[in-house]
Amino acid sequence: MKIIRNESLGELKWDSNNVNDWSTATLQTYLNNDYYGTIDQNDQVKIDSTYVWRLGGYDDSSSSTPIQMIYERERGTTVYSGNPTEWTGSIALMYLSDYGFATSGGSTTNRSSCLAKELFNWASSSGSDCKNNSWLYDSSNNQWTLTTRASNSNVVFSVYNEGGSANGDVRLQHAVRPALYLLSNVEIVSGNGTSSSPFILAD
Numbered sequence: 670m671k672i673i674r675n676e677s678l679g680e681l682k683w684d685s686n687n688v689n690d691w692s693t694a695t696l697q698t699y700l701n702n703d704y705y706g707t708i709d710q711n712d713q714v715k716i717d718s719t720y721v722w723r724l725g726g727y728d729d730s731s732s733s734t735p736i737q738m739i740y741e742r743e744r745g746t747t748v749y750s751g752n753p754t755e756w757t758g759s760i761a762l763m764y765l766s767d768y769g770f771a772t773s774g775g776s777t778t779n780r781s782s783c784l785a786k787e788l789f790n791w792a793s794s795s796g797s798d799c800k801n802n803s804w805l806y807d808s809s810n811n812q813w814t815l816t817t818r819a820s821n822s823n824v825v826f827s828v829y830n831e832g833g834s835a836n837g838d839v840r841l842q843h844a845v846r847p848a849l850y851l852l853s854n855v856e857i858v859s860g861n862g863t864s865s866s867p868f869i870l871a872d
Contacts, residue, residue, distance in 0.1 A: 670851045673763050677810055677844035678704065684839040689749060689817040689825050691724055692756045694839070696813070700760040700847055711872060717850040718759040724748060726819025727765065727826065736769035736784045739816070747819045760849050763805060765816035765826045765834055767848075772803035792833030800832030804864070810844035813837070 684694040691697050705713070725745035727734075743764050746754045769788055774780030775798030783791075783799035791800045800806045811829045818824035818836060827837035837843060856871035 670855070671848060672851065673767065673805065673848045674846045677807070677812070677846050679845065680810070680842040681813075681845050682840055682842055683813055683825050683837070684823075687823045687838075687840055689821070689823055689839050690752045691722070691761065691815060691817070692753050696845065697756075697758070697761070700845075701758055704847065705760060715851050715855045715870065716759050717852050719757060720759070720850045722756045722758065722761050722815065724752065724754055724756055724815070724817065726752070726817045728818055728820050734787060736766050736788065739769065739788070740764070740766035743816055749817065749819055749822050752817070760847050762813055762815040763846060763848050765814045765828070768803060768805045768812075768814065768828050768834070771805040772799050774798055775802050788834040790833060792829065792831035796832060805846075806832055807844065808832075811837070811841075813843045813845055815848075 681696055681699065683689070683696050686695065723744040725743045726748045727739055727742040743766055748754055765788065769784060772780060772783045774783045778786070778795070778798035786796060786799060790796050808830050811827050814826050814828060816826045818826065823839050824836045825839055826834050827843055829835050857868045858871050860866045860868040862868050
C-alpha cells in the first residue's frame with residue numbers, strides 16, 4: 670500500500686545541483702536521512718525500504734496526453750541521458766499520475782472524463798471538477814512530483830496551485846509531500862481509507 674503525506678513538509682528544492690536524477694537529488698537525501706530520522710521507530714519498521722521506484726521520464730509535447738499514458742511513461746525506461754530508470758529506497762514523492770488518479774470527478778466532469786483530460790488544463794475552468802475533487806490538490810502551494818522531463822537535465826513536473834501541471838526547475842522551492850510504501854505484512858485494524866474514516870495501522 671502506498672501512502673502520501675497529507676501535509677507538506679514545507680518548501681524545499683528538488684535538487685541543489687541542478688540535476689533531475691532522483692538517486693542523487695538533495696531532496697531524496699534529505700527525505701531518506703533527516704526526515705526518515707524523525708519517524709518513530711515503531712513506524713519505520715512498517716516502511717518498505719527495498720521498494721523499487723520507477724523513474725521513467727515524460728515530456729509534455731502532446732497537450733492531449735491522458736493520465737494513463739503519463740503513468741505508463743513514468744514506469745518506462747525513457748529518461749534524460751545518463752539518469753537511472755529506477756531507484757530503490759524508502760521515501761520519495763507522488764508521481765504526476767498519482768495527482769491525476771486521485772480525483773473522483775464532479776457533477777459536470779466525471780472521473781473518466783477527468784482522467785482523459787490533459788493535466789495541464791486542469792488549471793482552467795473546465796478542469797475545476799477534476800482538481801477540486803483530487804485529494805492531492807493544494808490551492809495554497811506548488812508541489813513537487815517524482816516525474817522528470819526526459820528531454821531536460823534539470824526539469825521536474827510540478828502541480829501548481831492553480832491545479833495544473835507544469836515544468837519546474839529543480840532549484841525552485843516547492844511543497845514536499847513524502848510518499849512511501851508499507852510492507853505487505855502491515856495490518857490495518859480499522860477504517861475504510863476515507864478522510865472521515867482513515868485506515869488505522871496496527872502498532
